[in-house]
Amino acid sequence: MAEATQPSGGRPDTAAPAAIELRGISKAFGPVQANKNIDLRVEKGTIHGIIGENGAGKSTLMSILYGFYKPDSGEIMVNGQPLTIADSQTAIRAGIGMVFQHFKLVQNFTVLENIILGVEDGPMLRPSLAKARGVLKQLAEEYELNVDPDETIEELSVGHQQRVEILKALYREADILILDEPTGVLTPAEADHLFRILEGLRAEGKTIILITHKLREIMEITDSVSVMRRGEMVASVQTAQTSPEELAELMVGRKVILNIEKAAANPGQAVLEVRDLRLVDDEGVERLRGISFDIRAGEILGIAGVSGNGQTQLMELLGGYPEKGSKVSGTIHMNGDNLDLTGTKSDARTRRKRGIGHVPEDRQTEGLIMDFAAWENVAFGYHDKPAYQSGLMMNNTAIKSDAEKYFEDFDVRPRNTNLAARNFSGGNQQKIVVAREIERNPDLLLIGQPTRGVDIGAIEFIHKRIVELRDAGKAVLLVSVELDEILSLSDRIAVMFDGRIMGERLPSETTTGELGLLMAGVTDTENTPDSAGIPPEDRHVDELPEGRA
Amino acid sequence: EPALIFDLGGKFDKSFNEAANNGAVRWAEETGGSYKELEMQSEAQREQALRRLAETGANPIIMTGFAFGDVLNKVAPDYPDTKFGIIDMVVEQPNVQSVVFTEEQGSYLAGIMAAMASETDTVGFIGGMDIPLIHKFECGFAQGFKSVKPEGNVLINYTGTTPAAWNDPVKGGELAKAQISQGADVVYAAAGGTGIGVLQAVADGGKLGVGVDSNQNHLHPGSMLTSMVKRVDNAVFDAFTAGADLEAGVKVMDLKADGVAVAIDDDNKDLVTAEMQTAIDEATAQIADGSVAVHDYMTDNTCPVQ
Amino acid sequence: MGLNSLKDALTPIIVLSICVIWVLLDQNRALDGIESALRLMTPLLLACLAGLYSERAGVFDIGLEGKMLMAAFSAATVAYLTGSAWLGLLAGIGGSLSLSLIHGLASITFRGNQLISGVAINFLASGLTVLLGIKIFGLGGRTPALVGDARFGDLNLPFADALAGVPLLGPIYSRLISGHSILVYMAILAVPLTWWVLYRTRFGLRLRAVGENPASVDTAGISVTRLRYAAIAICGILCGVAGAYLATGLSAGFVKEMTAGRGFIALAALIFAKWRPWGALFATLLFGLLESLANQYPNLDLGFVTIPSMFMNALPYILTVIILAGFVGRAIPPRAGGEPYVKER
Amino acid sequence: MDKMPKWADVILTPLISLFLAMAISALVILAIGESPWVALTTMVEGALGSSYGWGYTLYYTTNFIFTGLAVMVAYHAALFNIGGEGQAAMGGLGVALVCLAFPWPHWALALPAAMIGGALLGAAWAFIPAWLQAKRGSHIVITTIMFNFIAAAVLNYVLVNMLRPVGSMDPASARFPEGTHLPKLSDIATIFGTEWGKNTPVNITFFIAIAACFLVWLLIWRTRLGYEIRAFGKSEPGAMYAGISPVRITVIAMLISGGLAGLMAINNVMGESERLVLNAVEGAGFIGIAVALMGRNHPFGVFLAALLFGFLYQGGGELALWTSIPRELIIVIQALVILFTGALDNMVRMPLERIFMALRKREDV
Numbered sequence A: 001m002a003e004a005t006q007p008s009g010g011r012p013d014t015a016a017p018a019a020i021e022l023r024g025i026s027k028a029f030g031p032v033q034a035n036k037n038i039d040l041r042v043e044k045g046t047i048h049g050i051i052g053e054n055g056a057g058k059s060t061l062m063s064i065l066y067g068f069y070k071p072d073s074g075e076i077m078v079n080g081q082p083l084t085i086a087d088s089q090t091a092i093r094a095g096i097g098m099v100f101q102h103f104k105l106v107q108n109f110t111v112l113e114n115i116i117l118g119v120e121d122g123p124m125l126r127p128s129l130a131k132a133r134g135v136l137k138q139l140a141e142e143y144e145l146n147v148d149p150d151e152t153i154e155e156l157s158v159g160h161q162q163r164v165e166i167l168k169a170l171y172r173e174a175d176i177l178i179l180d181e182p183t184g185v186l187t188p189a190e191a192d193h194l195f196r197i198l199e200g201l202r203a204e205g206k207t208i209i210l211i212t213h214k215l216r217e218i219m220e221i222t223d224s225v226s227v228m229r230r231g232e233m234v235a236s237v238q239t240a241q242t243s244p245e246e247l248a249e250l251m252v253g254r255k256v257i258l259n260i261e262k263a264a265a266n267p268g269q270a271v272l273e274v275r276d277l278r279l280v281d282d283e284g285v286e287r288l289r290g291i292s293f294d295i296r297a298g299e300i301l302g303i304a305g306v307s308g309n310g311q312t313q314l315m316e317l318l319g320g321y322p323e324k325g326s327k328v329s330g331t332i333h334m335n336g337d338n339l340d341l342t343g344t345k346s347d348a349r350t351r352r353k354r355g356i357g358h359v360p361e362d363r364q365t366e367g368l369i370m371d372f373a374a375w376e377n378v379a380f381g382y383h384d385k386p387a388y389q390s391g392l393m394m395n396n397t398a399i400k401s402d403a404e405k406y407f408e409d410f411d412v413r414p415r416n417t418n419l420a421a422r423n424f425s426g427g428n429q430q431k432i433v434v435a436r437e438i439e440r441n442p443d444l445l446l447i448g449q450p451t452r453g454v455d456i457g458a459i460e461f462i463h464k465r466i467v468e469l470r471d472a473g474k475a476v477l478l479v480s481v482e483l484d485e486i487l488s489l490s491d492r493i494a495v496m497f498d499g500r501i502m503g504e505r506l507p508s509e510t511t512t513g514e515l516g517l518l519m520a521g522v523t524d525t526e527n528t529p530d531s532a533g534i535p536p537e538d539r540h541v542d543e544l545p546e547g548r549a
Numbered sequence B: 001e002p003a004l005i006f007d008l009g010g011k012f013d014k015s016f017n018e019a020a021n022n023g024a025v026r027w028a029e030e031t032g033g034s035y036k037e038l039e040m041q042s043e044a045q046r047e048q049a050l051r052r053l054a055e056t057g058a059n060p061i062i063m064t065g066f067a068f069g070d071v072l073n074k075v076a077p078d079y080p081d082t083k084f085g086i087i088d089m090v091v092e093q094p095n096v097q098s099v100v101f102t103e104e105q106g107s108y109l110a111g112i113m114a115a116m117a118s119e120t121d122t123v124g125f126i127g128g129m130d131i132p133l134i135h136k137f138e139c140g141f142a143q144g145f146k147s148v149k150p151e152g153n154v155l156i157n158y159t160g161t162t163p164a165a166w167n168d169p170v171k172g173g174e175l176a177k178a179q180i181s182q183g184a185d186v187v188y189a190a191a192g193g194t195g196i197g198v199l200q201a202v203a204d205g206g207k208l209g210v211g212v213d214s215n216q217n218h219l220h221p222g223s224m225l226t227s228m229v230k231r232v233d234n235a236v237f238d239a240f241t242a243g244a245d246l247e248a249g250v251k252v253m254d255l256k257a258d259g260v261a262v263a264i265d266d267d268n269k270d271l272v273t274a275e276m277q278t279a280i281d282e283a284t285a286q287i288a289d290g291s292v293a294v295h296d297y298m299t300d301n302t303c304p305v306q
Numbered sequence C: 001m002g003l004n005s006l007k008d009a010l011t012p013i014i015v016l017s018i019c020v021i022w023v024l025l026d027q028n029r030a031l032d033g034i035e036s037a038l039r040l041m042t043p044l045l046l047a048c049l050a051g052l053y054s055e056r057a058g059v060f061d062i063g064l065e066g067k068m069l070m071a072a073f074s075a076a077t078v079a080y081l082t083g084s085a086w087l088g089l090l091a092g093i094g095g096s097l098s099l100s101l102i103h104g105l106a107s108i109t110f111r112g113n114q115l116i117s118g119v120a121i122n123f124l125a126s127g128l129t130v131l132l133g134i135k136i137f138g139l140g141g142r143t144p145a146l147v148g149d150a151r152f153g154d155l156n157l158p159f160a161d162a163l164a165g166v167p168l169l170g171p172i173y174s175r176l177i178s179g180h181s182i183l184v185y186m187a188i189l190a191v192p193l194t195w196w197v198l199y200r201t202r203f204g205l206r207l208r209a210v211g212e213n214p215a216s217v218d219t220a221g222i223s224v225t226r227l228r229y230a231a232i233a234i235c236g237i238l239c240g241v242a243g244a245y246l247a248t249g250l251s252a253g254f255v256k257e258m259t260a261g262r263g264f265i266a267l268a269a270l271i272f273a274k275w276r277p278w279g280a281l282f283a284t285l286l287f288g289l290l291e292s293l294a295n296q297y298p299n300l301d302l303g304f305v306t307i308p309s310m311f312m313n314a315l316p317y318i319l320t321v322i323i324l325a326g327f328v329g330r331a332i333p334p335r336a337g338g339e340p341y342v343k344e345r
Numbered sequence D: 001m002d003k004m005p006k007w008a009d010v011i012l013t014p015l016i017s018l019f020l021a022m023a024i025s026a027l028v029i030l031a032i033g034e035s036p037w038v039a040l041t042t043m044v045e046g047a048l049g050s051s052y053g054w055g056y057t058l059y060y061t062t063n064f065i066f067t068g069l070a071v072m073v074a075y076h077a078a079l080f081n082i083g084g085e086g087q088a089a090m091g092g093l094g095v096a097l098v099c100l101a102f103p104w105p106h107w108a109l110a111l112p113a114a115m116i117g118g119a120l121l122g123a124a125w126a127f128i129p130a131w132l133q134a135k136r137g138s139h140i141v142i143t144t145i146m147f148n149f150i151a152a153a154v155l156n157y158v159l160v161n162m163l164r165p166v167g168s169m170d171p172a173s174a175r176f177p178e179g180t181h182l183p184k185l186s187d188i189a190t191i192f193g194t195e196w197g198k199n200t201p202v203n204i205t206f207f208i209a210i211a212a213c214f215l216v217w218l219l220i221w222r223t224r225l226g227y228e229i230r231a232f233g234k235s236e237p238g239a240m241y242a243g244i245s246p247v248r249i250t251v252i253a254m255l256i257s258g259g260l261a262g263l264m265a266i267n268n269v270m271g272e273s274e275r276l277v278l279n280a281v282e283g284a285g286f287i288g289i290a291v292a293l294m295g296r297n298h299p300f301g302v303f304l305a306a307l308l309f310g311f312l313y314q315g316g317g318e319l320a321l322w323t324s325i326p327r328e329l330i331i332v333i334q335a336l337v338i339l340f341t342g343a344l345d346n347m348v349r350m351p352l353e354r355i356f357m358a359l360r361k362r363e364d365v
């Protein structure tokens, strides 16, 4: 451990200059010191991982390298040459490419337009587009990065959007590729596919910096790894010489249990009975095609699937806010009572009154009002609760005292309920939402992507709480693209594909491989081995109905 | 020291505020006297301005525009020793002189001239905001026109319903062109700043325009048939001259009293034919002796000809 | 999808139907009316395209009115003083550009509120034009009337007279198309030009990108600030031409507040057009047509009832609401519009 | 966590901005060949130097409070209500109809009825744009602009053809009956035996405006509806998730907004002119936008901004009345104040923040 705190080279031959060398980089955002005197050395032709808790300063550091932010102090050497990176253009010219945590794509532009933006060949677009089309075809073949160049970004799945970002960097002939949490939005298959590409790039001599929260990925693919904590670089080590446990401890500053223990389920009465649920969105696309399932009290039903196969619509429909203009049919029974699917009694408010709690997939645009104070967010969705009213006014004291309690129980940091939600890190934001929904003690908890972009410490905590709720005899519907999460939390697993449930499995009796096949739309009977090789999302695009394109 | 208050249009409105200003300036030039003047800035200021002027001892205080009527009714009794003059409105108070003009008579003459100048038997009228005062102009004009050409046609447009109606020369120009395209060859504009656009478009289109309030003949010499002048300047001049002895009561500035007239000067004398001049003189005499009565729209909100 | 493209085609369809029906009913008046509509459309179109550049780049601009007013004043003043409409046009552009610069300073450099800045610019123009007018000419804010070369005259296209006799096309060419000020043709040409710039050039690509997602432009190494300044500069130039046309083309001089709300109508047209150049042409033409219709038929007699002039004057506004409510779908503004680009909080 | 203390942000920044605006205004005044000092003293003297000036300043302030609050409430629901002008005009019609409908025995009875009338018509005028936005997706900015024009047309028609006493030149309604005349603040002062603001139009509506500020504050930050309005304004998907109906909030927020704008008519129509005239609103609807934005969409800010604009209006009026400075100068000064305090505020804030950061660093060391 002792030697680990010294930044040291990736590969033994120290004669060659490092691809990247950062010295004493500091950066403050107002009063927040995001980076403190950071040193980092990344050798050529290696994959270097960077890990750290939410808000540790990883994205900031990489953005500085990419010329997006200007550092307050420090120097940057690229391939041994000192370089002042004033803007991203300089970084691009120095061969640095970056795939941001939040993609920097223009939603209503085509893939091609996004690719050439900023590196057009001349004042006219046509020649640039034609050239890019050719190059893109080559790159696609070379790296198996297929995307339709004429599709607009908003029509693409997140996985494909990420491909566009990678293609953007490759099109700019990047030698050094930075990926900020690339797998946060990917399915296991997609992530594997990405790693194969990264390995290919490494083989070509390119250098890759990979930011991730997933220790498994670090162990699997990186050559060396750096750990950041609270704006500081706390360690840089060879991956081969460390372990997940050690990294987790370096990151969080304490021991972390990576696998949660949970007792066997003890299911009771059916809480939710869903029959033949169908939903056609306002563009006429059938998003749910006859979904039926039960969830019993004291049980976690996990829904696995590639994102975009109807999980979002299912959760929104159960939560009481299907997209405007969509038509729904089927029945939902909650504790034996029929729930309205249309009309004023089908809204989220009524669902909450019925005892349905909901942690939405998108905490930033749905689960929280980012400009509201944390304590106000604690009442969000429950603001009409009688306990929060006093006469005509709202009882803010009651809300604040609840907020204090939740912050304490869920260890939300900083412990300041008056801060606006946007000032919390992603993990802590998620804790606020989860606390709000779980503490309400709902009969049924809908929880979507509970740990997306959340650091290890917080994941552990949130998982524990979900299991506790189940053990208290409540029903939980869990939707996640993380198969690990599904497998370790669920008592039963349903796999969704193209608006249908392809099959149900017990976690003890299934494997990642089998679930992967179901997620790709391969049903139990036609279990053909060759279809497994194709990344699932490639296939489902073709099978979507015409109206979608 | 006399005082003059202009209405919201401002003293350079190319219209009656400006005419009032001319009267005051002339008075100052001829007598060497000085006077106070104010321009309104908002509705609520009317009372403020009146009171403040009265308190500073200004006498008489002349104001232009019917919008002062209501306020003056309220303020005048509080300052019995001050004389007030209001133009375009009757206020019945012992210390107020109300000056009203018979715009319908002047417009009647303009209508006769337009009818005689028109070759297409179609003429146009363009008003600013659609309010009663402007209908008074419109109605007089139409009566005069029909008295010569009973079968002829008067096209009527109003500019708008917001204050912009008085300041939209572009719209004025388009309205004039629309009327020209319907055959109008003489267009009478009673629309403030909008009228400038009307007269411009008429001149550009080679037709004849009729100005209003002040003598606007000089704007487009040769294209201006005449201007229906309303001698607000005389009214102000007279009031200033009368000073503190300003006579209370209603003062009707009609054709007879030279309160309204059609302007004939060097700029348009070539357009005024001898028959036209005769017809004007005749009509003036008839109106004066009462054998021709020009209907005043304001009396019953209707116009006998349409 | 099919429904949406139908909705997009609706404005052109409405516009063309009005024209065709009108011509069929009363060809003579219709041609004059449509010609008038083209003139009325021109300032709206220029201002609308101005707003399009600005808003497509992510800078909202409710100051179109003020810029046009300032341009009208500067154009009239300089045209009067120099006797040249072209110098007036340059001055108009200059006047409008200086307000654009203020807007840029406030909303781009200092990341201020774009709406407030726009409101301020409208007030500023409204006050300054009259103040300067009084100072220079002493006519209560008016400029003296412009004559001769100080105004933009009407351009007669070749063969206009010769072709006038040809049935149908002849009158359309000689009366509708020919005989406008050069600025009208410039405005109409600006539509395909804008389309071409926006969709066929590098600048256009970047401009649209910066209005949708400035971070994408920034991470591509292009200056967001410079792009946005370029956009508002174009906006200033177009507003300048619009104002100059009002004062030195359509009328012969400046009258205070002479823009009379056209900047706001242009803004409405921009939303109507869904921020697209051809849409802008048809939306503003629709406004022009409605106003021209109201001008031609001031007291529409429907037989059983005569619509009073007040309502004929308000007709363009009423119909706009009805059309918006009934036919044109949701207009989605450029996503980054109205928000200053802030990298570091 | 903040870059500088709150007091600096809330007080120092606007004050410096205001100072800058005044400095540039002084340059403008110099440029037109007048004396800035005379202008300033005339304005301050005329607006704040006497109870008389205050009376007018507060009268205008009252107007701007209502329109400012109207814009503010809609703004919290992410609705940009440019229609205050039309809503206030229609509010005037509502007030006039109520006042003329009935020979009111006492103002205390007439006032609540007129308030309802004004608010109702103002709200009705906002309802259509709101409903169209919520249900049909018509952009509220366009529809409210259009409704301003339409309101002008309606008012013009009603005044000329229906409410105007026969034979009157003036497109205005008849005078309201005696029983509707609201007590002026000067009358109230007389009761207390002092003479204050004699012959100024400020009336008890001023207190209603202040109460409205407080009530709006309660509404937005203390009630469930306010919570829902703010949540909807910040994130529509969020609102859906929380079970807040976008249609309901859009319509309610605009109804409140239009109602507030309509209430302005109590002040100018019922309190001041005591009859309905054509252009009674006189741009207060538009100034409301500036007031709300400069007041940072907080009722207290709205109050201060309204006071500032009231001062500018009255001081400017005095300037135009008693000096040779044209009244348009005031519009320029207003523009500069809006520009510097509302849009260029970061020009002041950024350097200030740097100073405070540097000071803090030094303390830390």
Ligand SMILES: Nc1ncnc2c1ncn2[C@@H]1O[C@H](COP(=O)(O)OP(=O)(O)OP(=O)(O)O)[C@@H](O)[C@H]1O
Pocket (backbone or CB within 6 Å): A029, A032, A033, A034, A052, A053, A054, A055, A056, A057, A058, A059, A060, A061, A101, A423, A425, A426, A427, C343, C344, C345
């Ligand atoms: N643009 C910005 N302006 C102000 N503060 C910022 C900005 N970006 C990041 N910060 C702050 O800087 C700190 C480091 O943020 P950063 O995004 O680098 O963390 P991270 O390690 O990437 O976290 P995560 O794992 O959640 O992505 C955080 O406290 C964050 O709130």
Ligand SMILES: Nc1ncnc2c1ncn2[C@@H]1O[C@H](COP(=O)(O)OP(=O)(O)OP(=O)(O)O)[C@@H](O)[C@H]1O
Pocket (backbone or CB within 6 Å): A108, C008, C009, C012, C195, C199, C208, C275, C276, C277, C278, C279
């Ligand atoms: N009403 C119209 N009349 C003529 N051409 C049109 C019309 N509407 C759009 N166009 C043109 O058709 C082409 C395709 O339009 P499209 O809707 O795809 O624009 P877009 O690039 O998607 O715009 P945005 O980026 O705003 O979504 C564009 O070049 C556009 O200018």
Ligand SMILES: [Mg+2]
Pocket (backbone or CB within 6 Å): A058, A059, A060, A101, A180
């Ligand atoms: Mg990050």
Ligand SMILES: [Mg+2]
Pocket (backbone or CB within 6 Å): A108
């Ligand atoms: Mg599109």
